[in-house]
Amino acid sequence: MIDIDKIRADFPILKEKVNGKPLVYLDNAATSQKPQVVIDSIVNYYTTINSNIHRGVHTLSQVATDAYEEARLKLQQHFNAKKSYEIILTAGTTHSINIVATGFTSLLNKGDEIIVSTMEHHSNIVPWQMLCERTGAILKVIPMNYEGELLMDAYDELLSEKTKLVFLNHVSNALGTINPIQEIIDKAHAVGAAVLIDGAQSCPHLKPDVQALNVDFYVASAHKLCGPTGVGILYGKEEWLNKLPPYQGGGEMIKQVTFEKTTYADLPHKFEAGTPNIAGGIAFGVAIDYMNEIGFDNIAAYENELLAYATKKLLQIEGLKIYGTAKNKTSVISFNIGDIHPFDIGSIIDKLGIAVRTGHHCAQPIMAFYNIPGTVRASFSFYNTFEEIDALYDALVRAKMMLS
Amino acid sequence: MTIKEIQEEIIDEFSMFDDWMERYEYIIELGKSLPMINDEFKIDENLIVGCQSKVWLHSEIKEDTITFTADSDAILTKGIVALLLRVFNNQKPKDILDADLFFVDEIGLKEHLSPTRANGLVSMIKQIKLYALAFQSKLS
Numbered sequence: 001m002i003d004i005d006k007i008r009a010d011f012p013i014l015k016e017k018v019n020g021k022p023l024v025y026l027d028n029a030a031t032s033q034k035p036q037v038v039i040d041s042i043v044n045y046y047t048t049i050n051s052n053i054h055r056g057v058h059t060l061s062q063v064a065t066d067a068y069e070e071a072r073l074k075l076q077q078h079f080n081a082k083k084s085y086e087i088i089l090t091a092g093t094t095h096s097i098n099i100v101a102t103g104f105t106s107l108l109n110k111g112d113e114i115i116v117s118t119m120e121h122h123s124n125i126v127p128w129q130m131l132c133e134r135t136g137a138i139l140k141v142i143p144m145n146y147e148g149e150l151l152m153d154a155y156d157e158l159l160s161e162k163t164k165l166v167f168l169n170h171v172s173n174a175l176g177t178i179n180p181i182q183e184i185i186d187k188a189h190a191v192g193a194a195v196l197i198d199g200a201q202s203c204p205h206l207k208p209d210v211q212a213l214n215v216d217f218y219v220a221s222a223h224k225l226c227g228p229t230g231v232g233i234l235y236g237k238e239e240w241l242n243k244l245p246p247y248q249g250g251g252e253m254i255k256q257v258t259f260e261k262t263t264y265a266d267l268p269h270k271f272e273a274g275t276p277n278i279a280g281g282i283a284f285g286v287a288i289d290y291m292n293e294i295g296f297d298n299i300a301a302y303e304n305e306l307l308a309y310a311t312k313k314l315l316q317i318e319g320l321k322i323y324g325t326a327k328n329k330t331s332v333i334s335f336n337i338g339d340i341h342p343f344d345i346g347s348i349i350d351k352l353g354i355a356v357r358t359g360h361h362c363a364q365p366i367m368a369f370y371n372i373p374g375t376v377r378a379s380f381s382f383y384n385t386f387e388e389i390d391a392l393y394d395a396l397v398r399a400k401m402m403l404s
Numbered sequence: 405m406t407i408k409e410i411q412e413e414i415i416d417e418f419s420m421f422d423d424w425m426e427r428y429e430y431i432i433e434l435g436k437s438l439p440m441i442n443d444e445f446k447i448d449e450n451l452i453v454g455c456q457s458k459v460w461l462h463s464e465i466k467e468d469t470i471t472f473t474a475d476s477d478a479i480l481t482k483g484i485v486a487l488l489l490r491v492f493n494n495q496k497p498k499d500i501l502d503a504d505l506f507f508v509d510e511i512g513l514k515e516h517l518s519p520t521r522a523n524g525l526v527s528m529i530k531q532i533k534l535y536a537l538a539f540q541s542k543l544s
Contacts, residue, residue: 019424064540224414340479341457341477341478341479342456343456343457343478343480343481344432344478345478346456347428347480347516349482350430351424351425351428359456373457373458373477374456402425402428402429402432403432403479
């Protein structure tokens, strides 16, 4: 069960006013808000233990290192990785994807095939297109139906012994679809291909078990699950991380440096060049603890209720059309009202204190599929309320009246 | 009227409105009522792509002044475009280049001209100035 009053009290920003109106924050798929414990963790780090990690002999450095490595252990436990060094701390999902996409340059040959889905964020398309440019590999795309569900028959046909990699999001940022990743992973493995799952949009709603999934790479960002911006993870199976070359050179990632030859550090440090976002990494661990304390089952159950209520309520608005009606989806509603431009709706409801995302959501292929310039996207989190959905509804009715 | 005088006139008109709703409603009306560009000019070469909305801008020189026509796919953007055209239309290239654009802030629409809004308006103003620069060098 969710104690909504208690939870809302944990998030100081929810008491803010925007344009003179109480903030109704429904842009959670872009970034989540932060509970006080996470904010405190950042402040405490800089006020009490700030120092550089993994190298200092002095006490403070040791304390900071322990705190940072404790966060890694929490993440290992959360994602159920076999080894803690399979968790690479990165700057976020985009960074994690780029580490893998760059690393595959030496592992692909001309004519090899890699597979993506139609419903990807640009950050899970462009790094792979760049990989294709470098290697001559060919990018294949899994199509989707009108509801926003992947066509698995078409996926079966794309797979062959030429397939080296499959990468797609666990949950679509623009549509909310939860993809059948277990089936996708198993089928990819059957032809010998590796799989990377972009968990940026799934991790706020569910707890992935990377060992049970048997996934090769799983990536996510802290800032979407109550943690700070600029931190994320790259989970990789040990054998894959050993196969990939380092992404960036610098401090921390070396074993020994001479001008003749440098040897690289062991995992995870091989992929963690330079001083990391120490405060952010520690706060990520705190955020994971916070969410686990509430419980992902409770979070999912409550968000599903919000989604069902919002879907029913918004569909009462004449002309409102929802894009992404998959049977299995997270608490995201992408929609348009008649032929009103999403930018106009977003601008007006912003004046009423309601924060939503408008536009193509960095997923232009999806907008091209539906032949629309973009959508309005309301995305709900476990700290949102049914009253906030009513406020969204009222604001939309008003915007529609003004604009039509 | 000079660019400065037109801006002052617009500020004066907007001072009659009590709140943002009335201001927005007026801008929406402006956006709806103006057929601003001929379809023959609504082409990709005249397109300014913002992240959120698109703007088409066409310019012609008449004697020593410039006439702009424009359009947008979002109605609020289109309404603000109408105001910008009112300010810059039938002005001399040099005056456009020298112009200080202050009315948008004054009428409480500052956020619509922020680069982060990405509605194409900032690029449109830049493009207006580029046209003015091009025509000025042509005239001299």
